[in-house]
Amino acid sequence: MILQLNHLQGKAAGASQEVIETLYAMLAEGHIEPNEFARLRIQLDWLQYKKNFREVVLVTPDKEPGREDAPFLQMQVDTRQVVPGCLKPAVMRALIRHQPKAGMGPAEENLPLEEFKPFRSSLAWDFNRLYWHRLKEWEVATGQGYEKALPGGQSDANHPDAVADGVADFWTLIRDLDAKKQLPPEIFLMEIGVGTGQRCGLFLDRFHALDTQRGTNYYPKLRVLLGDYSMQTLDRSRAAVQKHIDLCSFVALDALNPIKTLSFLRHKLLHVHLTNVYDNLPNDELLRREGKLFFIETRAFLPMNEVVRIAEKYGLPAEKTRTLVSRLLEGGPDYLGDYDRGMNYWMEIWEAMRLEERLVPIEDVADSVLPPGLDVAKLEEILEEAPSDLRFHLSSGALESFSNTIPLLGPRGYLQVQDIFVTDFNQYRLGFHGPGKLDGSIVNWVNGVLLREVGERAGYDVHFAPFQYRKGSKTSILYTTSRE
């Protein structure tokens, strides 16, 4: 047995003893074969987020085709969920689900909500989409704004010093272009994922003040695009930019593919900003183990006891849960007739939903599952310098968004993204950051190493600077410079 502690968080360290004792007890009782015990490879506390879609114990199949047994039996234990004295049943449940055997009772039934598939295609992301489309309703139902769920209770995007520095950089660029007689008559800039619109409002206030102070008269030339895929969010953001409304256009767009909506602005934008968008875009995960690359497929499910409990609570037939979930995702909480009941049903299903996973060797995965700008050969090249035995984010959505945004940038234009980035593969040794649940949404750290690689091949150097404006902030600011 190999016990891997590298992700273990301090407070949960005490539970590691319980894990070892439980497994030895199960070996002694014959619930685990000596052969299985020897092959066990256990990772504790492998996922950063407390709310993380996973059960307390997870056994991940990674059988290679034509091979009876995998060299290791992978088990992940989230020690934060361990209730003292209750680990054994959880281990047994996970083992039975992995490989049912005589004497251990029937496999506990779960209700799969979908087939195994790349995580980015999971219906978990439909829940995420529903949340952002119906954000206001969620906030009313929970009684708190979504920013309250963020660490620190507010978005770093709106920090006045950060905004002021951002404005200064942008104004300097414009002045430089002006001096070289390269300033276009209209100065296009865009924010994608505008949230409340507060950051954009602050940016324009500050820009206006600076422009007036310096007497440069650039402000009237600004053409500001506020983009979001939720019309509700766009409508809400109007109030925050009311003073500058004549310069602003509100564009419903998919953050994964801005160029699709704005192709007429190809090579025209001088600045694009996103805060906390990439971490919320569909993601996939990869694992490299003993030199082989595996794609992690997931399947969303509901524990059967939760299915029964929720169905009884709302007076709905348990056997129709899959249909009801799919209708909820299509039509929102109204679909259940009684709106309040629908809201609560949505929240309880979301709370109960879990993900199970399996590993698929990458040679079985078509290049098409990889995001634009990245193919298997390039990925393997990058991984040559990464530590071995590594689970990491592919950040499919972030890479797709990046690749479909940079063609909008003009020759001197730049992209600025504020988010939670992994900037070195070694950081994955210290923790696996997501997916986690944040209110009704999904949050993932973003693989900055891959963004840097894709950026380089597209003609941009990608830089990361820690967010220095709030002590303890985990966010960084990505910015691009044109590559020679």
Place this chain on the structure above:
Amino acid sequence: MTLPILPTTVVGSYSMPGWLERLKTEYFARRISRHDLDEIHDTAVKADIKDQEVAGLDIITDGEARRDNMIDYFVERLPGVQIDRSSKKFYYDFYDSVVQGKIPMASLGLVPDFKFLLANTDREAKICITGPHCLTKRIRNQHYPDEASLAIDLGRVFNLELKELVKAGAHYIQIDEPYYSGFPEDLPWAVKALNTMVDGVNARIAVHICYGNRYGKPSWEGSYRYLFPTIKEAKVQALTMEFARRGGEDLDLFKEFNPPFALGVGVIDVKSHDVETPDLVAERIRKALEVLPPEKIFILPDCGLFHLPRDVAFAKLKTMVEGTKLVRAELK
């Protein structure tokens, strides 16, 4: 060989396939030999020639598959220019290059590659060479008193090479000077260096001036107005410029300044994967015909096709030829 009216050609490069990118990078990682890479390049060039012929171009190039980018193919051949071979991580990166003494007059050895092209096609062939201004902007100067002096000396070395190419059968030569648009203030000395380069060279010489295509994106924006009237002093027969992506407004500069050049009209946007229709190509050509007579116009893409996927590049060339045929029919 007689060319039709509105002859079609490419700016220089053809699509660089991903597999060749990987093999070139393998070479820099010393995983394949120079000999193998040369064979790979020969095969890729033959494929590029065939695609241009099938697309129906009148004047073709070797597709520039041998070149990592528009700079390094030349700096690694330039006598007196030192390059740091470890400075490349990816084949497309530029070498770090430096000149620390006077550049001696010596051959660059471009003739064999051009002869390879001639041996593999019956079409008219063109060779494209990066100009002295562009190279001056990429080579660190630690010897000459100023950029102009370096450029003039580069012009001298290239002049010798152009004459060798003409002897080898080069009738069409294109000099690439995209950095003019980024550094318009350099134009007076840049044109002098260009004239040094072409002095006494007996061929049809065009200068290609665009707004950059590094990584398939523009490096600068603006108007071609900066070229005039200085460019009129250039001792070349033609300019080739990009009009598809940027629109045809600057065509009027040819009416306003009446330069003594033929014009290679860019009618294919090489920064977009959307394939133009023949009608759109024809429309762009007609717009050029409003300012210049047909005998002074030839047709090409805005810039090299290097960054386009092969199927897109091929389709764009085909549609360019079809669109040109539409206008030729109208001119009859």
